[in-house]
Amino acid sequence: MWPTLVYFLLAISCAVSIDEYENVINERHDLLQRELDMMLGNEITFSDSEIKANEIVMHLKAKELDRAYRSPYAYNFTRHFFEYKDAVKQSPLYEIIKKMPKGAILHAHDVGLLSPDYVLNMTYWDNLYVCFEEDNMQLIFSDKTPKVTCGTQWQLLRDARYTSIDVEEFDAELRKHFTLLVDEPHEVYFDVNSAWNRFQQYFITTGPMFCYKLAWEQYFYDTLKAVREDNVMYIEIRSTLPPLYDLNGEVYDSIATAESYKKVVDQFVKDYPDFYGAKLIYAPMRLVDAATVKEYIKIAKEIKRRMPDFFAGFDLVGQEDLGTPTKEFLSELVAAKDELDYFFHAGETNWNGMSSDENLFDVIALETRRIGHAFALVKHPLLLEEVKKRGIALEVNVISNVVLKLVGDVRNHPLATFLAQNVPVVLSSDDPGVWEADPLSHDFFITFMGVASRHADLKLLKQLALNSLYFSTIKDKDRVVHEFEIRWTKFIDSLVRDKW
Amino acid sequence: MWPTLVYFLLAISCAVSIDEYENVINERHDLLQRELDMMLGNEITFSDSEIKANEIVMHLKAKELDRAYRSPYAYNFTRHFFEYKDAVKQSPLYEIIKKMPKGAILHAHDVGLLSPDYVLNMTYWDNLYVCFEEDNMQLIFSDKTPKVTCGTQWQLLRDARYTSIDVEEFDAELRKHFTLLVDEPHEVYFDVNSAWNRFQQYFITTGPMFCYKLAWEQYFYDTLKAVREDNVMYIEIRSTLPPLYDLNGEVYDSIATAESYKKVVDQFVKDYPDFYGAKLIYAPMRLVDAATVKEYIKIAKEIKRRMPDFFAGFDLVGQEDLGTPTKEFLSELVAAKDELDYFFHAGETNWNGMSSDENLFDVIALETRRIGHAFALVKHPLLLEEVKKRGIALEVNVISNVVLKLVGDVRNHPLATFLAQNVPVVLSSDDPGVWEADPLSHDFFITFMGVASRHADLKLLKQLALNSLYFSTIKDKDRVVHEFEIRWTKFIDSLVRDKW
Ligand SMILES: [Zn+2]
């Protein structure tokens, strides 16, 4: 009798234990699965080819990440982007992402898209004058010695270059003005302000050169070319619309600058009919007073009146922490909100509860259509819900946030949280030329490998590309999305066909 | 007729515009207020004295933060904690937070709580032998030359010190082994692994010295003293329970180590009856196999059987990225889960979708009572909901996460998100001695100034202190909370009385 009872009791306790184990295992699995189902991209259903392509992609991703996980090599994301930016190019996944149709660039600034090599080439143009001052350099195009103040003296850049001891060295020094790349990024850029100082210096130095009307138009044409070559089909470009000038010193106004853009886009689309064009977001500097914003708005309305199909909307730019808080302009911005679409930068800060952070409240109340950066949004659970509810897209620029020192390790970028809960996100690149990144591929790659979950797959990439079209101001979205789908299918087919 | 119509139309459009302006202003205000009401601490109602004390605190906070916001001085949080750690001590708010009753420390490791100066002092004890090897140093207490292997030769540390050319220099060199502080933290600690290497080296070097039974007991007694002096009333201490030894080489077992702890606590509470004691979380190393975990669990159960009031529960420690994933031990941990309370470290990683990240799923399925760190939880919206629903507290250690390179700028710490949405959080300090921080005050200060919103006030601080009692394993919580309230009221009264 006893042994049977013992056996019986054992069987019960054993059974209970197995049950408990099963329960825990099931719960773990269930939680994980439910969370994966919440992720951005979950609504996409794969075709058979996509399933195969996804296997290729996920195999490569797992291999590279697992190697980095146990003994970091190329992807030591705690290091600065500048330190692994080139290592990234060794990855077959990078190659795949370059080839992938990525939809649109919705957040980029007009004179920050091309590489320092491109800018250096421009210094070979005729009629470029240079003024070397202590720690400073001015560049300007002119058919005679410029009248702009120079601490030393103006000379033709061509003369300076060919009377220098070493042209290669001369150009290398010049190039440093056209990039933020340095060897010791942690020392040089020790906080947001020090990074922004260098960043603004880039625009101060190159601005007067780019503002030569022919240079400006050429730069934009070549921007569109670079964007198209990175497999992007459309761009909404932000511009402060600075006055342009001619060699003889004639100066034009902001509206003329917008017209230049429109002319270039029309020409480009004629030259490359597979490109779906560009629109303009007028985005002047925010470090101004309300009266100036009122002037800005007048200009915006005038551009919209003259070029209704080219004009997308209005924004304000510049370092938010040091700029004027959006709430100072509320009255002006409310007055114009029925006439202008807003695409405000907001929350590009790591401060919490400061005016830069609370710009987020203003722009949402102002019914902005998208938010530039929204880095601080992760600390605002209510706003995060509102953004989802209202379908406001976040224009996230991961590498920009690293270079401008908002975040060190990309794995801590709030985008990871946004992706996990399917917040409407579009990936963009801000000023990729200034940090020597591709127009969009680096941002996609870093997001895929460094920010998103190891489980995030082609669905995420496709949805991000699609989002950039959905949340654009393109009129005929169906046509563009259809065209995107055709290119995507081609891309998938070639991915499955190629050996990886 | 015309003028009247124009005037009428103007009046309408003006009225509409004012309405719209009011709407936007109201919405902005409403969103902001609703979010402030969601924050951790929102349930607290202030007394009249607390209102006054809060005004003092918030005035100081605003002054210091606003100064840092526009032109960063002491609080350049993008820099490493080591670079502003001492500047912090200049702040009157730091002084206030030191004096503030902070409740309990619920996440700290036994031999990482005291400063390098304390450890250096211990090297002045009799019978301490040292072995200097290349890049390495061994320390051990013994009444004769130790038999432990030494690449050079064992000598009494006293002899080494007094035959050195310069005792001050000798001690300064020695001290470097007892701290992670360095001048160039970004260079020395360039990622999680390099920081953990140095961190583990601290334990490897000091361990054999601390494990001398008398040293061990003294260290713990003095830990309790330091904790009490930092206005903490209770601690739950994690220990790997290493075997201790006597001068003559006799070695004891883990259970004896636990008994040593219990003896010290009993003595300390007798000496300082205003301290509410300590409990033990047995937390051995995770880089082991399942069979070893089974042994661990046996030891845990035995300690619980012998010291049911002193034993709090079970955990596993060590770098999660390189350690064994929790899921490998699921079967053992499920089997013991009805007998042991769990307080697992989990998600102390910035990887996303790797095993260290997914330990979070395991420990929640295992019904852990609290989670150590949970740094990665912010990327798991579903788990975040579960944690709230199930009342699992997160033991957050901000400074630890900075020093061990999970996050650079404290303003990017996920704790900001946890606080904003009232996730159950307790603040703790992990191993504050190793990075020369106070037992708890630095973590409270940095959280208040660097992580939480500028709007977060005394309510947040009080709630965090209260949480540490609510989520502890203290039996008689009402009594302890009551005592806390008395101390809190005294603190508030003195705050209002003093000049700030
Ligand atoms: Zn931007």
Ligand SMILES: [Zn+2]
């Ligand atoms: Zn710990």
